[in-house]
Amino acid sequence: DIVMTQGVLPNPVPSGESASITCRSSKSLVYKDGKTYLNWFLQRPGQSPQLLTYWMSTRASGVSDRFSGSGSGTYFTLKISRVRAEDAGVYYCQQVREYPLTFGSGTKLEIK
């Protein structure tokens, strides 16, 4: 199985600042079609996960352009610009390159 490893954020992050969350995969997530099969989710307290980006850098419908995904085949970053109180929660990366789908352990973002 592909192992997803997430970094830790130096919390709390002051409102209005930027935050970058990192994720590493044990295998390249680039498929033969050239796409990188990496999702980012935000789970707010007491809520279901919400898809933020897919194919590493494509924002899901309705997601603010303050969220941007980038990376290579095995190292990924989700940058959140001008963080707001509503961005607080746990962020998960997930690989959808192959089954079984696997998630990172989550990175908690707290806002000051």
Next chain:
Amino acid sequence: QVKLLQSGAALVKPGDSVKMSCKASGYTFTDYIIHWVKQSHGKSLEWIGYINPYSGGTNYNEKFKSKATLTVDKSSSTAYMEFSRLTSEDSAIYYCARGALDYWGQGVMVTVSS
């Protein structure tokens, strides 16, 4: 709009089974697979498997192959997951999610306790 409405919380005894539902609305049910995901208390997410509502075909995480059974009822646009031989390790929130994981149900909290 797209909605996935899951059944209510369940309190079950060790060794029993539980069957939960996920009713889809706002889109053509057979056009998207349905995933099931487990979240143990305060922990990360585990993919259990998916079912294709059109064909009934399934794909399970090896870890849950002997534990979970996925089915659908096309007539009611509802997906089901049955979890068997429950232990305390199965106490968790279980989510269903549509194909690209772009829409999720609200989750079902399952508590296994005698």
